[in-house]
Amino acid sequence: MNPESEKIVAERTVPSNNSAPSTAKRNRTIGIIAVIVIALIIIIAWSQGPQQSTVDITATLPAVAPVAAPAAIAEPTPPPSPAPAVEIVPPVVAIEPPQAPTEIVLAAPPPAVLQQSDSQVLLAVADFAPRLAQWLLPSDQLRKWVLTVDLMADGKLPSRYRPVDYPLSPFQVERQNALPIAPGQDSGKLATANYSRLQDIITVVLATEPAKLAQYYQQWLPLLEQAYRELGKRGSFDARFRRALDKTLAVQPLTKSPRLIQPSVLYQYADKSLEDADDIEKLLWRMGAGNGIKIQDFLRELRSHMDQQ
DSSP states (O other), X not given: OXXXXXXXXXXXXXXXXXXXXXXXXXXXXXXXXXXXXXHHHXXXXXXXXXOOOOSOOGGGSOOOOOOOOOOOOOOOOOXXXXXXXXXXXXXXXXXXXXXXXXXXXXXXXXXXXXXXXXXHHHHHHHHHOGGGGGGBOSSSHHHHHHHHHHHHTTTOOOSSSOSBOOOOOOOOEEOSOOSOOOTTSEEEEEOGGGGGTTHHHHHHHHTSOHHHHHHHHHHHHHHHHHHHHHTTOSSOHHHHHHHHHHHHHTOOOOSSOOEEEOSSSXXXXXXXXXXXXXXXXXXXXXXXXXHHHHHHHHHHHHHHHHHTO
């Protein structure tokens, strides 16, 4: 569904080999410089050494025992040639292609005709939220959900044609004393015991897989759009659904239990700014800040999955 629905890309890090070619080049340069330096040393040594005379002086000297010829000067060993540069080829690392997200198998695909959808809706609910089926009203499920979502997009809740029949325990008020209270006077504050009135259905909703719910929404969307067009509304059901999500996600939790008044049968918030809030805000307030935040987190994840469809 719109409130939320991601692709896993396998990534491999290819080791950087930028340093290898530069190191080989540097070593080759150092080798060439070393050969040049050694050659200069040899040349300088030969040019500054004793030189042989070309004049024959044996006639002016007395005969003497022959002098052994000087030992031959060994030719200097030429420096080794620099090793040829070795080209370093970076290893080839195979990068796996992105894998498609695991497809969730849905047990109840949408029917071809809206009029015959109720039995298939029950199968779908049994797949993604089995315990929710106990509160569903059996007839015209899709039409009722579409009407509910359309109202929620404007911050309202249906008073008739509800898709769910959920029993609520009596509303509770914390009073300072048991004295009778005149209509319109401060009647006490909202009791924290009210936060558990919706706990069972909240638990069922939070146990639902957002990814599976998003896939159901995507497959059933054409049928939902058909039910929306029957209302004679403009735009699309998907747009209204996303607006209803935004409305719910924008609700700010109350920081403390508000004071109440009872002008007639029903209680109202003593603070007019709270009383003027829409039905969606009041619904989340009455389930308590903790439950409200959990529902909002669930809807964010659902919308994330929906955006990936």
